[in-house]
Amino acid sequence: MHNTLPFLLAMVAAVVLLEMWATKLRIAYPILLVVAGLLVSFIPGLPVVKIDPDLIFFIFLPPLLFEAAWSISFKEMKKWWRIIGSFAFLVVFFTALSVALITNHYIPTFTLALGFLLGGIVSPPDAVSTGAITKFVKIPRSTSTILEGESLLNDASSLIIFRFAMIAVGTGQFAWQWATMSFMWMVIGGAGIGLIVAWLFVQAHKILPTDASSDVALTLIEPYFMYWIAEQFHASGVLAVVSGGLYMSAKRLVFLNSASRIMGYSVWESFIFILNGIVFLIIGLGLPDIVAGLRSEGTPLSTAISYSLLVTVTLIVARIISSYAAMAATLIFRPSVASRVFTGKTSLLTPLLLGWTGMRGVVSLAAALAIPVTLDSGMAFPHRNLILFITFVVILLTLLIQGLTLPYFIKRMASISAVFKVESDEETRRQMKQGLKQHVYEVLKNKYDNELNGHAGMEKFMKHWEERTKATDDSWMNEKAKVIFVELLESQRQYLTELNKDPKIDEEIIRQQLYQLDLEEERLRVI
Incomplete structure (x- = not known):
């Protein structure tokens, strides 16, 4: 513990310094953090960063999702719910299906269940990376709302795919009738439990004689309670946190006073910044350990890299195809909406821009690390190290390729500002x-x-x-x-x-x- 604590404190200090450097260079800080973590991992004598797979979801996901739900405008989400819904559910499923088919065909002994597992892991884009990148370029608020709303909901849809794929890998079979009922319960039960727990916390804030410090302390534990309670009932903890966060965000003027809101804004901004920074550093720090695992299994590094490149290209192409498919569906079924969204050159540029904002990050890492080392039967989890390696490389490549080029594309596509007719x-x-x-x-x-x-x-x-x-x-x-x-x-x-x-x-x-x-x-x- 005495050896690990200084290393963890050094990680926080590195996150702060690298963020300042990234701001000066005008690039997204997740890119620098991943690269820095990868470089630091080769320094001899540093402790190996390992996280218990059973805790990775519980440590990082609840607060990250809660803060995202708290920050997003539900009003703006309702305005663009069709586009958000199609990207959050249909595009995620199409992406996961594409990855499953490609990997099943090209990777030996890689089953469809493993393909869907990998697809569920790498399908959701990361809102943190997109937000960090668009900070340096002018982008319409409605576009950022679509991206934020998509990232908030696609985390839930992708993790549901991940959970069912895990069951299929472990049991070797997939019962559609049971899966349908289970899916409905996970969605409805998760959202319902989140709303109930959120309502109870709102009442607690109102009844208890809290001050600003205790109010903020309560908000820090609330997402963990929502997630944990929903998981105890085998519902979606992710949806519980999202629905509960949206409800509490809408009621913030009711149960929090001005001092609590001001303090909470500062505390949560710093807390989420540190969590995100540590996760992106872990992405880089963990890659050498995954490479060692591949070598122990006898998988050549060059082969694993080729598979990773194949999956990365599949993800990028599938998302762009899905974006144009969504545009076509809007033109056919919602022509009144299409006239406001897709006009002139923007009919070709808008889907390309939305399709290129597919950087992967925190959720993909958390899901990959949550894969158990062994199955319930005691056998080693098939292709675990390969899945982890592919996930790490996908995150790294999408951050570097799409993350570094996205600002350039946005500037070149300046006409995108005319896509959404909003008042100055x-x-x-x-x-x-x-x-x-x-x-x-x-x-x-x-x-x-x-x-x-x-x-x-x-x-x-x-x-x-x-x-x-x-x-x-x-x-x-x-x-x-x-x-x-x-x-x-x-x-x-x-x-x-x-x-x-x-x-x-x-x-x-x-x-x-x-x-x-x-x-x-x-x-x-x-x-």
Whole structure:
């Protein structure tokens, strides 16, 4: 333990330093982390990083999925649910099927069940990598929402494929009737359990006398409870975390105060950053150990690399084909949507862009490492080291090839900004702020008209909201003024909540303004 702890602390420090370096180089930090981990793994004397396969899902997936569900706009997901749904389920299944057929045909003794297992592992793209890459290029908010929504749901669909493939490999058979019933329970049961547990936690936040620190501490354990309880009932823990996270995200203004929301944002951002960084480092650190396992089985490294290249090409081609198939289906069955989404040159460029955003990452690694060393019968799990090697190489190649070229493609395809007809963010912000000022002014006039006249403090309020000037002296903020000010802030939150119902307004802009209101309320408390 004393030897491992300094190494783990060094990993966290390396994540921070490499992220800063990646920002300076204007490339996605997962790429540098993977390469750095691979290089560091060749340093002699370092401890071998190994994670218990039974714990890999439980350690990393719940918080990563919970934060993703908490951050995404459910309103935007509903707007593009057809595209998100097709990519999250149909494209994942088509990709897994393609990998299964190709590997079954070209890799000796590689069964269809093993092919589906590998397909379930490598089929879901990684949202972290895409988000890190698109940070340096301008991309429409709707496009990023589609990618985020897809990554949130395809994690669940791919891991369901993974689970059924594991059963087929272990038993040597696949019962379709049982599988269908089990699939329905995993989906419905997982989502239902997640919602029930999330509702219970929301009530706990409301009833218990929590402060900001205890609220944030509770949010850190909530995804683990959702995942664990769902798994105990043999439902999908992934869907439980996703559904519960979406529910709690929608209720954040109800059960968390401004201090809890501000602290939670900072804590979760750092926590997820460290988790992601460690996982991407592990990807690089673990590759030499997997190579050693291949050699012990007698599989030539050149052969394993050729299989990995074959699977990587299959994944890229299958995703691009699926993207164009989704476009064709939209043109045929939803022409009204197609007229808004695919116009002119974008009808050819949009599916290519969506198809090229297929970098693999955390979920694929977690699934691969979760493969047990032996079957229930005690026999060695067939081709485990080869599956791990292929997964590692697929992650590495997609990050390097697609990750490094995606910003260039986005810049070259500048016309993609015309794909989604949305109002300018700056204009939306301007109108929203103007509406907020008018709303506050009317509340003051209608509710506190008598108190405004002849009262210096109340007149200061009016001047503040009418002219938006900052007072240099906070002595006017007496207790009564604070009460009114807090009430005005809550009134603005209600106004923004109603404004968010407008489908033309990006929810991210609303959330940014709500965060500003939280900061104002906390500043008020220290006056």
